[in-house]
Amino acid sequence: MSIPSDDDIRDELDHHLASREQLNQQQGLAPEQARRQSQLTFGNRTAIHEQTREAHLNLWFEDLRRDMLYAIRSFTRTPALPFAAILVLALGIGSATAVFSVVDRILFRSLPYPDSSQLVAFGIGAPLDKSEFMLHPEYVKWRTAQQPFQLTAATKGANDCDLTEADPQRLRCVPVERTLLPMLGIQPYRGTNFTPTQDTPNGPRVAIISHALWVTRYGSSESIIGRTIVIDGNATEVIGVLPPVFEMPTLQKFDILTPLQIPTASSPNGPQFFLRTFARLKPNVTLSQASQSLTPLFKESLNTVPPSFRKEVSLRITSLQDRQIGDSRSASWLLLAAVGAVFLIACANLANLLIAQTAARERELSIRLSIGASRFHILRQILTESLLLSSVASIAGIAMAFGLLKSMTLLAPAGILRLEEATLDLRVLAYAVAISIFAALIAGLAPALQLPSAHTRTTSSAQPRLRLLLVTTQITASMILLTSAALLLQSLWNLQSTPLGFQTENVIATRIALGRSGYQEPGRRQAFFTQLEAFASAAPGSTAFALSDSIPPLGPMQAMIFSNIEVEHRPKPPQPTGGMVPQRVVSPSFFSILGIPIRKGRTFNDQDRQSAERTVVINELLAQRLFPQQDAIGQRLRFGAQGEWHNVIGVVGSVNNNGLAAREPEYYFARKINQDSGHGFLLIRTTSSPAVIESWLKQQLAAINPTLPITSERLSTKVTELSVRPRFQAILLTTFALLGLLLAVLGLYGVITFLVTQRTRELGVRLALGATASNIRRLILKQASQWTVAGLSIGLIAAWFSTSLLDKLLYQVTPRNPATWLIAASTLLAAALFAAWLPARRAGRIDPAIALRSDG
Amino acid sequence: MSTSPQAALDLVILKTLDRGPNHGFGITLHIEQASGNMLKVEEGSLYPALHRLERTELVTADWTKTENGRRARIYSLTPAGRKRLREAEQSWSQLSTGVAKVLSFS
Numbered sequence: 036m037s038i039p040s041d042d043d044i045r046d047e048l049d050h051h052l053a054s055r056e057q058l059n060q061q062q063g064l065a066p067e068q069a070r071r072q073s074q075l076t077f078g079n080r081t082a083i084h085e086q087t088r089e090a091h092l093n094l095w096f097e098d099l100r101r102d103m104l105y106a107i108r109s110f111t112r113t114p115a116l117p118f119a120a121i122l123v124l125a126l127g128i129g130s131a132t133a134v135f136s137v138v139d140r141i142l143f144r145s146l147p148y149p150d151s152s153q154l155v156a157f158g159i160g161a162p163l164d165k166s167e168f169m170l171h172p173e174y175v176k177w178r179t180a181q182q183p184f185q186l187t188a189a190t191k192g193a194n195d196c197d198l199t200e201a202d203p204q205r206l207r208c209v210p211v212e213r214t215l216l217p218m219l220g221i222q223p224y225r226g227t228n229f230t231p232t233q234d235t236p237n238g239p240r241v242a243i244i245s246h247a248l249w250v251t252r253y254g255s256s257e258s259i260i261g262r263t264i265v266i267d268g269n270a271t272e273v274i275g276v277l278p279p280v281f282e283m284p285t286l287q288k289f290d291i292l293t294p295l296q297i298p299t300a301s302s303p304n305g306p307q308f309f310l311r312t313f314a315r316l317k318p319n320v321t322l323s324q325a326s327q328s329l330t331p332l333f334k335e336s337l338n339t340v341p342p343s344f345r346k347e348v349s350l351r352i353t354s355l356q357d358r359q360i361g362d363s364r365s366a367s368w369l370l371l372a373a374v375g376a377v378f379l380i381a382c383a384n385l386a387n388l389l390i391a392q393t394a395a396r397e398r399e400l401s402i403r404l405s406i407g408a409s410r411f412h413i414l415r416q417i418l419t420e421s422l423l424l425s426s427v428a429s430i431a432g433i434a435m436a437f438g439l440l441k442s443m444t445l446l447a448p449a450g451i452l453r454l455e456e457a458t459l460d461l462r463v464l465a466y467a468v469a470i471s472i473f474a475a476l477i478a479g480l481a482p483a484l485q486l487p488s489a490h491t492r493t494t495s496s497a498q499p500r501l502r503l504l505l506v507t508t509q510i511t512a513s514m515i516l517l518t519s520a521a522l523l524l525q526s527l528w529n530l531q532s533t534p535l536g537f538q539t540e541n542v543i544a545t546r547i548a549l550g551r552s553g554y555q556e557p558g559r560r561q562a563f564f565t566q567l568e569a570f571a572s573a574a575p576g577s578t579a580f581a582l583s584d585s586i587p588p589l590g591p592m593q594a595m596i597f598s599n600i601e602v603e604h605r606p607k608p609p610q611p612t613g614g615m616v617p618q619r620v621v622s623p624s625f626f627s628i629l630g631i632p633i634r635k636g637r638t639f640n641d642q643d644r645q646s647a648e649r650t651v652v653i654n655e656l657l658a659q660r661l662f663p664q665q666d667a668i669g670q671r672l673r674f675g676a677q678g679e680w681h682n683v684i685g686v687v688g689s690v691n692n693n694g695l696a697a698r699e700p701e702y703y704f705a706r707k708i709n710q711d712s713g714h715g716f717l718l719i720r721t722t723s724s725p726a727v728i729e730s731w732l733k734q735q736l737a738a739i740n741p742t743l744p745i746t747s748e749r750l751s752t753k754v755t756e757l758s759v760r761p762r763f764q765a766i767l768l769t770t771f772a773l774l775g776l777l778l779a780v781l782g783l784y785g786v787i788t789f790l791v792t793q794r795t796r797e798l799g800v801r802l803a804l805g806a807t808a809s810n811i812r813r814l815i816l817k818q819a820s821q822w823t824v825a826g827l828s829i830g831l832i833a834a835w836f837s838t839s840l841l842d843k844l845l846y847q848v849t850p851r852n853p854a855t856w857l858i859a860a861s862t863l864l865a866a867a868l869f870a871a872w873l874p875a876r877r878a879g880r881i882d883p884a885i886a887l888r889s890d891g
Numbered sequence: 892m893s894t895s896p897q898a899a900l901d902l903v904i905l906k907t908l909d910r911g912p913n914h915g916f917g918i919t920l921h922i923e924q925a926s927g928n929m930l931k932v933e934e935g936s937l938y939p940a941l942h943r944l945e946r947t948e949l950v951t952a953d954w955t956k957t958e959n960g961r962r963a964r965i966y967s968l969t970p971a972g973r974k975r976l977r978e979a980e981q982s983w984s985q986l987s988t989g990v991a992k993v994l995s996f997s
Contacts, residue, residue, distance in 0.1 A: 039942070039952075043964075044938075046961075046962045046964075047915065047938065047962075047963075047964045048935070048938065049961070050914065050915070050916065050957070050961050050962065050963045050964070051914075051915050051916045051919070051934070051935075051938075053961060055916065055934070076933070076934050077933065077934050077935045078933030078934065078935040078936060079933075079935070080935065083933075083935035083938055083939065086936075086938075086939035087938045087939045087941075087942050089939070090939045090940075090942035090943040090945075090946055091942060091946050
């Protein structure tokens with residue numbers, strides 16, 4: 036339909052005026068008077084012209100304005116209902132938005148590199164490490180022969196490095212290939228990238244520093260480029276500064292990038308560098324195509340792997356985003372699903388409230404329909420109301436999300452992927468607005484299904500059914516939430532009550548990392564630890580001390596492939612690798628301080644550390660595996676074909692390693708700490724506090740190495756830290772589950788109350804006819820429990836299929852665990868019956884005389 | 892379309908067009924005769940109402956030339972307009988019965 040132009044309207048009005056003028060003349064008026072009279076009866080022509088035009092343009096706004104005014108008027112008449120609706124929906128929107136702001140960064144947002152979907156991590160998957168990796172000779176071959184990538188880049192792990200200038204500082208340095216920045220599509224913020232000559236073995240010492248280091252240490256000075264700084268005693272030229280938002284593909288923290296300088300031609304017996312390797316796919320190349328294309332190279336590399344290994348080695352290629360998400364995936368989806376359920380419960384509540392409101396206005400709506408309002412018009416009115424409610428709720432919800440995100444960030448343990456980046460930015464706000472519109476539409480359509488028709492004034496018989504259906508849905512969602520939360524709580528309980536295999540009481544652990552400056556030679560490192568041992572026994576309140584290169588339940592520094600552990604006089608079986616066996620280097624009192632029990636033989640003494648004869652202590656699990664039928668004591672073991680034979684002198688109890696998760700075979704050496712890495716732990720059993728020990732140690736070390744960074748912590752704190760993440764997950768999920776339960780129960784309460792009010796007259800009749808109050812209560816409770824049990828049963832079935840999402844997050848709990856399910860179901864049932872009992876009690880107290888007079 | 896004076900005017904327009912297509916002035920004349928001059932409105936206010944009905948597709952409009960060469964806009968009822976008229980007539984009678992009952996109830 037075309038909108039009439041101004042000319043059209045003018046012509047139409049002209050026609051009217053001319054016709055009237057003509058008629059006036061026919062009725063005997065003089066021409067001049069006929070004209071004047073016609074204008075007079077017509078009214079203000081300009082205004083009418085305007086209004087006619089606006090009839091086409093402004094109808095929509097006009098209707099909206101009227102609907103809004105109407106909605107506001109009806110809300111302010113009974114403020115309790117809209118207030119409840121807004122509160123409920125704000126809780127749903129708030130929790131969904133807060134969680135989305137965190138999870139979005141992990142799962143959905145593209146990484147901070149141009150065309151980041153082309154970025155992949157590739158390499159070899161092997162039991163040695165959970166992420167893919169490559170050894171440098173193979174990487175050098177792949178790098179030139181590969182087809183699917185535009186560019187590849189390798190990095191080593193970050194290592195401690197010291198800025199040994201005035202005001203020395205411990206930093207993290209990462210050696211990277213010069214292709215890393217171009218591959219990621221990142222330009223240095225200042226200066227340049229490494230040149231090919233800088234990235235060759237024995238090339239000049241150069242560095243690119245992080246933006247943060249540039250700002251904090253060098254005051255954003257422009258003269259930083261070309262400046263010489265001293266890293267681990269070596270003069271190094273700064274050639275570039277990274278952009279402010281730059282992150283490593285491995286997400287590791289770092290301050291300085293140095294050139295990787297891998298040799299292009301490798302000597303067969305030289306050291307092999309352990310590399311993380313990344314690449315950018317050529318346009319339109321998929322992951323599976325890339326994998327196919329790399330397979331010949333991989334097969335060739337397999338020839339360099341010992342045959343026993345080959346079965347356990349695979350070619351791996353994953354998108355960079357997937358590599359980074361790693362084990363955060365399950366937890367992220369779980370949280371997203373949980374707030375989704377809470378949000379749906381909130382929507383169902385809003386729908387129920389709107390239905391109640393529509394039902395209360397049924398007569399009014401019937402009258403409006405009968406005087407010509409279309410059903411569409413009423414529907415639009417209801418949607419306007421629900422949109423109004425949801426927009427107020429979205430503002431409240433966003434405020435709530437802000438607070439929730441703040442408290443999540445405060446509560447959260449360190450190392451939750453990208454949590455510190457999470458903010459309520461435009462994207463998250465758009466999400467909040469989108470879900471609130473969704474809520475408004477869903478909730479607004481529910482009462483629209485129940486509209487009375489103009490012809491027959493319907494009774495409300497259909498309404499309870501829809502409302503109870505909504506309540507059932509809420510109970511279902513709530514059941515899934517409660518089950519998941521209960522499972523996580525039980526898993527947390529298991530995790531915290533699992534015996535560690537060692538005791539932590541009064542043990543203070545101090546980590547020492549020597550760094551490279553001044554400790555290049557193993558002799559210097561050993562000398563340091565010898566000095567440390569010399570004064571450690573004098574620590575305040577100390578009764579004993581021990582040194583080790585690693586402590587449980589943290590993972591050990593080193594490990595040996597099981598099949599490489601040889602037993603003397605026993606042929607090496609052609610078996611698969613058998614996984615990794617951790618190795619610890621400890622001082623003699625290590626076992627007594629940690630209370631690790633001696634099962635057989637003895638532990639180390641001081642002679643073992645000095646004597647030429649090598650000794651080893653193994654744990655029960657390794658003993659069972661190596662010597663299932665024999666006595667382990669007196670046997671001789673060799674660790675690697677070139678290793679020396681070690682006498683097994685003792686078998687000790689197993690401890691929990693690697694983040695509380697499991698016990699594993701393990702063996703201990705008594706060599707002097709620690710020639711290899713310069714890392715060590717000093718364990719002191721003492722009644723003093725960690726702060727006292729730390730300052731005492733610093734004082735003692737002042738003479739030896741005043742800049743050595745050390746931190747002392749209770750061992751029990753370290754153990755607790757490991758369950759911080761499961762605890763955080765359990766707390767969050769339990770919070771959402773309880774919120775969901777509260778909302779669902781409120782929904783049930785609302786519906787039962789509504790039903791009781793509606794049936795007041797009927798209940799009055801029953802009472803008048805001799806029903807007792809308890810009959811009435813039972814009647815109401817029966818109805819409520821029918822719907823609760825229905826929701827519960829559906830919830831059980833739904834939870835049965837959805838808890839598999841939890842599998843990876845659970846510790847020693849199977850997801851389909853009857854006890855947990857029973858707890859969740861009975862919690863829900865109790866809460867629901869309580870919610871129904873309140874209106875049921877009220878129903879029992881109905882006064883028949885009053886009830887019969889009411890117009891129910 | 893719900894508040895009464897406007898709704899009433901719309902209803903009267905629809906009723907008039909039920910007799911056959913007509914232009915604005917023709918509708919004015921019919922309302923004048925039928926209501927015995929009861930509707931004392933400015934004649935011009937008919938046009939915004941007509942255009943609103945056109946916008947909501949209860950009526951359609953076509954241009955024709957009159958004998959004296961002027962353009963006249965002829966309105967006719969759409970099926971939706973006819974349905975709305977039937978519903979409204981029915982509800983009016985229901986409502987008035989209802990009102991009568993309510994009045995006689997207390």
